[in-house]
Amino acid sequence: MELFHHIKSVRDALGKARAAGKTVGFVPTMGNLHNAHLALVQQAKQHCDVVIVSIFVNRLQFGLNEDWDKYPRTLQNDAAKLREIGCDYLFCPEEGEVYPNGMDAQTRVIVPSMANVLCGASRPGHFEGVTTVVTKLFNIVQPDIAVFGIKDYQQLAIIRRMVEDLCIPVEIMAGDIVREADGLAMSSRNGFITAQERPRANQLNQSLNWVKQAILDGRRDFDVLESEAKKQIEMAGFRPDYLSISNSKTLEPAANDDTDITVLGAMYTEAARLIDNVSLSVVN
Numbered sequence: 001m002e003l004f005h006h007i008k009s010v011r012d013a014l015g016k017a018r019a020a021g022k023t024v025g026f027v028p029t030m031g032n033l034h035n036a037h038l039a040l041v042q043q044a045k046q047h048c049d050v051v052i053v054s055i056f057v058n059r060l061q062f063g064l065n066e067d068w069d070k071y072p073r074t075l076q077n078d079a080a081k082l083r084e085i086g087c088d089y090l091f092c093p094e095e096g097e098v099y100p101n102g103m104d105a106q107t108r109v110i111v112p113s114m115a116n117v118l119c120g121a122s123r124p125g126h127f128e129g130v131t132t133v134v135t136k137l138f139n140i141v142q143p144d145i146a147v148f149g150i151k152d153y154q155q156l157a158i159i160r161r162m163v164e165d166l167c168i169p170v171e172i173m174a175g176d177i178v179r180e181a182d183g184l185a186m187s188s189r190n191g192f193i194t195a196q197e198r199p200r201a202n203q204l205n206q207s208l209n210w211v212k213q214a215i216l217d218g219r220r221d222f223d224v225l226e227s228e229a230k231k232q233i234e235m236a237g238f239r240p241d242y243l244s245i246s247n248s249k250t251l252e253p254a255a256n257d258d259t260d261i262t263v264l265g266a267m268y269t270e271a272a273r274l275i276d277n278v279s280l281s282v283v284n
């Protein structure tokens with residue numbers, strides 16, 4: 001695996017690959033790689049001739065009081081895992097390489113319709129930071145396919161919309177949520193869950209599945225379901241951020257006759273904010 005820190009070297013290497021007729025798959029990450037990231041890389045490998053992963057802890061998508069400084073940086077380990085599964089290239093730029101004019105002066109990309117609800121309501125500016133850096137990474141890598149995890153459902157929906165709106169020539173692929181045996185979605189932030197909390201940390205997933213089953217059983221009192229699920233999370237000792245029964249495409253609150261529904265939630269543990277979602281199709 002070749003490791004790059006500079007945009008020029010990525011462009012040179014991928015330029016050669018493309019000139020040789022190879023297709024490029026891309027998995028953008030912030031590192032601290034676990035099995036869910038590796039599954040995205042495997043997925044990219046199945047569809048493309050060469051695969052590049054980026055590791056960049058993008059300060060632009062973190063709020064002032066968020067965990068940018070605490071975010072685990074585990075480059076050596078990450079590189080070893082990627083090498084082991086046959087990743088071709090790893091791009092780990094310094095902040096100055098990505099934001100040479102500083103972050104305040106950075107041109108921004110905003111997807112207004114979906115960026116300020118759900119996670120965006122609790123994390124103002126977060127998705128603007130994501131869409132800005134992902135646009136930059138797409139311009140650097142120019143991938144044929146980019147793979148994003150469904151665990152970050154809102155991020156995936158926003159990126160799909162951004163690519164459509166800006167006519168970016170990349171196919172966005174979704175990678176399934178990878179879960180621990182008890183249902184907890186794998187996340188780099190799971191390392192912040194305390195040993196006492198861990199046995200109950202799958203509560204978000206349990207409550208989302210409880211809502212899903214209730215809808216499949218015919219309930220359409222979405223407001224009541226949302227507040228009952230939040231109560232379950234509180235009873236397990238966590239602070240719910242939001243729990244929302246949403247239209248899978250628009251992320252607006254689901255209407256009673258919507259057929260494609262996603263139930264999304266976020267909750268706070270002592271030191272982490274965890275997110276998860278489950279989708280369902282309803283026959284009306």
Ligand code: PAF
Nearest residue numbers: 028029030058130133152
């Ligand atoms: O999902 C992530 O890890 C990040 O939001 C991403 C897409 C790499 C952008 O920084």
